[in-house]
Amino acid sequence: MSLTYVTAKEAAALVNHNDNVGFSGFTHAGCPKVVPVEIAKRAEEEHAKGNPFKIGMFTGASTGDSIDGSLARANAVKFRTPYQTNKDMRNAINAVEHDPIQYFDMHLSQVAQEIRYGFLGGVDVAVVEACEVTESGEIVPTSGVGIMPTICRLAKKVIVELNDKVPAKMRGVHDLYELQDPPKRRHINIFEVQNRIGLEYVKVDPSKIYVVRTSEENEGSGFAPVDEITAKIGENVANFFVSELKKGNIPPTFLPIQSGVGNIANAVLASMAQNKDIPRFEVYTEVIQDAVLDMMQKGHISFASGCSLTLSNEAMDRFYRDLDFFKNKLVLRPSEISNNPGLVRRLGVIGINTALEADIFGNVNSTHVMGNMMMNGIGGSGDFTRSAYISIFVTPSTAKNGMISAIVPKVAHEDHSEHSVKVIVSEYGVADLRGKGTYARAEEIIENCAHPDYRPLLRDYLNLSKKGHTPQNLYACYDFHKAFLETGSMLNADFSKYKK
Amino acid sequence: MSLTYVTAKEAAALVNHNDNVGFSGFTHAGCPKVVPVEIAKRAEEEHAKGNPFKIGMFTGASTGDSIDGSLARANAVKFRTPYQTNKDMRNAINAVEHDPIQYFDMHLSQVAQEIRYGFLGGVDVAVVEACEVTESGEIVPTSGVGIMPTICRLAKKVIVELNDKVPAKMRGVHDLYELQDPPKRRHINIFEVQNRIGLEYVKVDPSKIYVVRTSEENEGSGFAPVDEITAKIGENVANFFVSELKKGNIPPTFLPIQSGVGNIANAVLASMAQNKDIPRFEVYTEVIQDAVLDMMQKGHISFASGCSLTLSNEAMDRFYRDLDFFKNKLVLRPSEISNNPGLVRRLGVIGINTALEADIFGNVNSTHVMGNMMMNGIGGSGDFTRSAYISIFVTPSTAKNGMISAIVPKVAHEDHSEHSVKVIVSEYGVADLRGKGTYARAEEIIENCAHPDYRPLLRDYLNLSKKGHTPQNLYACYDFHKAFLETGSMLNADFSKYKK
Incomplete structure (x- = not known):
């Protein structure tokens, strides 16, 4: 059976309002880059027609601007978990409105299991980046994994961005294994850092795969020099x-x-x-x-x-x-x-x-x-x-x-x-x-x-209240922060006013 | 080789000023009850002579009054970890003086390993309760274990309170196993709640055992009826x-x-x-x-x-x-x-x-x-x-x-x-x-x-500051606590003063 190839726009049309979408990757690495932008466009088109269009977003960690930036700017996010570093997504999360994006900030190791346990709702669509996808349904990730095995298995549709900028020789770098669920599960068979316990690919029913060919650069930026x-x-x-x-x-x-x-x-x-x-x-x-x-x-x-x-x-x-x-x-x-x-x-x-x-x-x-x-x-x-x-x-x-x-x-x-x-x-x-x-x-x-x-200021604070195992003073404990908010510098905190 | 039997007072004489002492048990259960009281007496005698006498205390969790109460009242504690529920110990920990007892409040699962890793100082003496002790050095705990395997192995002297009120038939209730340390340690072989991986006893070199015969009741109190x-x-x-x-x-x-x-x-x-x-x-x-x-x-x-x-x-x-x-x-x-x-x-x-x-x-x-x-x-x-x-x-x-x-x-x-x-x-x-x-x-x-x-008060607080993912207000966040401290009731908190 041959795989279904689609354009990014056609792939985005597979995503519906209210769907929960899982994305591969961890930081910008291994994230899809083209389809999320098209989903954002679709949201804007639907919004322009007066239709609602928002998706729930599961990721491994933060993503590139193509995912978090595009979807936040398009006001296309129902909920977002577990982590983000994107300016536009952050602004939306901190907006004056009451939590327009339901953001829940989770321990990253818990995301895949809580999806499996059913605590966070189902996964409708997975959008993943790959350097190889085979007709038998083997999908090889690129430079980041995240929650890819879990979302690929659970999603009804798996959209694969096949990125030809990533060498197919990446196959073999990954060790992909999905944990069993309790009760009575076995231990994870890793005893040394280099132990491998899984496969080189994620395998799913090829009939649910939609492949989008891409040719996208890594979204990495440089590091500031060590100062x-x-x-x-x-x-x-x-x-x-x-x-x-x-x-x-x-x-x-x-x-x-x-x-x-x-x-x-x-x-x-x-x-x-x-x-x-x-x-x-x-x-x-x-x-x-x-x-x-x-x-x-x-x-x-x-x-x-x-x-x-x-x-x-x-x-x-x-x-x-x-x-x-x-x-x-x-x-x-x-x-x-x-x-x-x-x-x-x-x-x-x-x-x-x-x-x-x-x-x-x-x-x-x-x-x-x-x-x-x-x-x-x-x-x-x-x-x-x-x-x-x-x-x-x-x-x-x-x-x-x-x-x-x-x-x-x-x-x-x-x-x-x-x-x-x-x-x-x-x-x-x-x-x-x-x-x-x-x-x-x-x-x-x-x-x-x-x-x-x-x-000296911190010593002043420590000596303010001498009673209790932890001499915290609920009147003065945020004076550093208040000084910054009021005067622009924590150095203006002054604990002398509390002394009798 | 036959075991060394001593009185509680003789056993307490084995403990020196500045020693770190580990006690068996978890809550009052399985704690020694006689020797710690004698250690406290010894501390008071030394203090009366003008000599310093304080010990460091490692336990599984809280203990009975014989341990935490006696030693706190005798002012005989250099440090205490990881947990306590005793009134006199608590008062000492919260005293006006700066931390007269260095109390460090630890996750209980970490105590044994941090002792082994060397982070907390050595264990000079272990004082443990047992229902059986053999000439080959097998020590069978009573109703609580705590950190017993680790302190018995590491201590130079092991004082065993052999309590005849606890039936020797308790042998077989315990599963005693001490974890290996990293690197390259194996998994813990427990996959079901009932799995057993260790021994019925802790075994140490019998030449370091000092046995004190006791006949002590369980220090348990009843539970308040369900209201x-x-x-x-x-x-x-x-x-x-x-x-x-x-x-x-x-x-x-x-x-x-x-x-x-x-x-x-x-x-x-x-x-x-x-x-x-x-x-x-x-x-x-x-x-x-x-x-x-x-x-x-x-x-x-x-x-x-x-x-x-x-x-x-x-x-x-x-x-x-x-x-x-x-x-x-x-x-x-x-x-x-x-x-x-x-x-x-x-x-x-x-x-x-x-x-x-x-x-x-x-x-x-x-x-x-x-x-x-x-x-x-x-x-x-x-x-x-x-x-x-x-x-x-x-x-x-x-x-x-x-x-x-x-x-x-x-x-x-x-x-x-x-x-x-x-x-x-x-x-x-x-x-x-x-x-x-x-x-x-x-x-x-x-x-x-x-x-x-x-x-209504909590809703008032939630609506005070509308900006930010978590609308915490550092000026008002402890007004519940301040109202209690000032008026005796959190109900007197009033957020209307912050509204413009």
Whole structure:
């Protein structure tokens, strides 16, 4: 039986108002790029005719502008989960209207299972990017996986963007396996970062496949160069690891590293490469960025397991060129496996994630600016933090030219609790919270991580209320944030007014 | 080789100032009862002589008054982890002095591994309760396990309270297994609640054992009878389960249940037993309470896995009497296995825990009254909540005769984030947060769970700030708590002053 080939516009016509649509990929990597734009156009046409047209959106993580941007601008979104980084989508989520897009911000490892369990509604259509699709229904993903196996299996229609810019030699990079559901399911058969348990492709009934031929570039942008502050954060993390190795807290063969998304994560890995006392290590993470590629080529990283290759276009080209080198040193998995808390714990993964702000007691905000505006979402940070061998959060001590302190009396929104956050690192140093009481933790964070300009203010706050295990003062705890909202700088917080 | 028998006073003399001491048990169950009292006396004697005497304390969870009460009253505690429920210990932790006891409030499943990893300092002495100890060094626990395998292996000296009030026939109830450490460790071989993977005893070098013969009663107290409110909460949970079964969200064979500690947990189980539409089920939990025993005898529960038998003395006697009946329907495991998040996820455990307060966006406070006073600790609630098939929090809608609302604008301390909390249940109803955006979640919680007297106030708060994904207002978010602190009732909160 031969496959059905359609245009992007014809494919978009397969999507109806109120459908729940699942998209492949994780970050911009592996996302479809042409059909979502056509769905957005279709929405605009229907809206122009006075007809409703909105879809529910399931993804692996964030997507490219073709998905989140197009559909948000077209006002075509009924709900969105689990994570986004797109400006237009973010603006819609934070709009003055009451939640015009129902956005639910989920732990990424839970998305596929909650879809399977039936908690989130069905999947009507899957739109996925592939570098190969066969007449027997084998679909080979491109540079990102996300929730692709689950949405392809459950969807009534599977629209495949067959992208000829991605070499078909990518076949073999992926390890695609969908978890069983409880009760009485078996364990996941991964005991080492490089273990493979699944197939190279997702296989579905070919009669439900609609193929759209595309020729689209990777949507990756470059990384900002490592600056002095991110370099110093990286160095502090690397030195912390060396000290843990010396104490025997980390085994001499080291442990797999997870590192979050963005420039700081890149800088941390670069510092680890530069440090002679850190042995070659493995990566068990969600997003494989440029630094990992460099370090694999230089021999600092022996193997990388992730959910996506989130690379700059330059690095993506390099990857394709050297595919034979990378192919047996790297595996891309579905997000429910790349981010699986049980595996993170079993493998002893060390988690390194970025905090938006942390408080002096060790609670971390990863999502909300000033407590109300959604930035991106929790992403995989909770999947790793709660289960990691050591959970580290990194952050520059200040933002907005020093007007915002990343270390505050109380986080304005909390995504990771003091119980799960073990180490905080800024460019000033390392706060090691393990085995410490409240005041000792506060001292570590203030003296080692806060910017020196903010330390006196944070000490003032700590000394305001002497009673209670956690001397939080509900009258004063958001004075940093209020000072910023009122005067443009947290430095104008003043706790003297509370003193009797 | 014969074992060394000592008196409790002689055993206490084996403990030195600055030692880290690990105690067996979980809740009062399985805790030593005589030696800790003698250690406290020794501390008082040393203090009277002007000598310092403080110990670090590792336990499975809370303990009996013999441990936490005696040692807190003797001012003999250097640090305490992971959980406590004792009045004198709690007062010390919340004292005006800066953290006189370094208390660190940990996820219970992490205690044994963090001790092994070396993060918390060594274990000098283990003090454990047993119903049998052999000359070859086999130690059989009593009604609770906690971190016993790890502390017995690591401690230089193991003091065993051999309690003749506990029948030696308890041998066989326990399944004792200590996890391997990363890297390259295998999976935990438990695929069904009843699977056994370890030994009936902990085995150590007999030359490090010191046996103290005791004859101590169980320290269990009874449960308050189920009142109208807890009964209604139980009924709401049971009805929610029936509705999930009908939708196919829970498989017809049901899933293992975890239920927290205390009267509400007991009431929830009792309601499940009364509901004809809920099939016989299994329990995978930390604490096995009276209700579980009743339901096993009546056939509602087919098997129970836990870390302790936290029973009233009446139920404990019943258990001992019918040991042959219970022995193949029940297993007691170390806390790193009873609470293991990887197993909780694999088995599809449904978690039911009690909230101190929840906010209208679905964040939960389990630990701190008014944000600063430590109640008990997070206990195992995080181990289960973050990994459960469905995570449920239960709470009466109000406390203190209605002066405190359990549903607040913003929790004063956060232990479980909106990302992990899926369902909230009060005596008024069920808020199902799955797949809902912020405002829809707030509406579910306010209209279904809050006390009707508080609903208008909560709606006022929700409508104060219309901008942002989460319309939190940092000026007004603690007005419920401030009204209670200033006037004795949260009902006096008034958001009209913020309206322009």
